[in-house]
Amino acid sequence: MSDDQRLAERLLAERAERRRIAEQLHDGPVQHVAALAQMLDAAVHALEVDDHAAGKRVTARALQVARDAAEELRAIVSGLEPVALNEVGLEAAVRELAERTAGRRGSSVEVAIDDEGVGEGARSSLFQVIREALDQAIRRGPPSAVSVSLRRTSADGVELVISDDGAPERRQAVIDGLAERAAELNGTFHVRRDGPWTTVRIVLPPSATRL
């Protein structure tokens, strides 16, 4: 691949990433904050006409919506680049992410990661791949089990395997996105369905593993 091609792909990937963040913000916190404004407007009006019962009820609901918005923002921020990644390593960061997303929805979570000798850039990329794969696994109702494993290959690369038994319909766009990320890292990408299980497997060569 020429340098020009690489740069073009890099820019394309960055744009896709910005679009993804914009969509996450738009679909989550932006909507919650807008609803919050409407609710507080209703509460102010209720209090103005001395309807204290309605004022209290609507304010309590608004409070809950404000907390939901804060929770969503926190999830988006920590998904961008978790502070934990470089401090406590990939395993702890992935475990926390999996617990917060799948685990909290009742899925059993299994994480086994050996990132010995994996570069900082590669860790960050692998984390993003895992986050997207988990996102889509739970999007259509939580699976009963999710597993994430990363091991060093005999060829000095890494193999990432993410499995879940969630709903089989996947958004093709997300699958394409994962394949694209793997390709950016000169890796190979496979998706397999086996009974209720969907398994994503990505293998990175040594050059990308050291990034």
Added chain:
Amino acid sequence: MPETAEITVLIADDHEVVREGLRLALLRSSHIRVVGEAPDGETAVTLAERRRPDVVIMDLRMPQMDGIEATEEIVARVPDTRVLVFTAYSERALLQRGLESGAHGYVLKETPHETLLKAIEKVAGGETFVDPALIPSLTTGKDGQDILTQREREILQLLADGMSNADVAQRLFISQETVKSHVRHILAKLEAETRTQAVAIALREAMID
């Protein structure tokens, strides 16, 4: 208080929490009655045909037919129903597309309740309404420079905030004739600059009392 005619509205938004907030806010106005809710554009069109509301409050980004397409369908199939775009997007391009698709109004989701009520009432009456919060953003030209003078911008903001020409004249210690002459200049510049008639017409209706 004078008796106000009842206005029936349909809420189309794919976010349940937004429909809930809107429902709670509109409950406080006795002359507005919510006659249905739709989580996507297709359902909005079906419900609009069946219930024939005065106004559809329409989100832009929705699954199964977005708000622009749904607006075009509703305008074609239920001509007595008006559409008020209700969105979190403040980009000028979307405002243009919204108005060109046949919507009569465009407001931001966090707009104050008074503005929302005014928008619903104006749109129900067949008039055009653009969220005042959007008007200053429309005065940036293609080169990124503000196309208005400082004085014109000041007057536009006061008008956007809901002041009449007379109020503005009083506030700025100038004659009403001077205000009107400024408004004519502002409109001429905006019309030349925004390139779509729809936005210019919306602004003219919003600004001239």
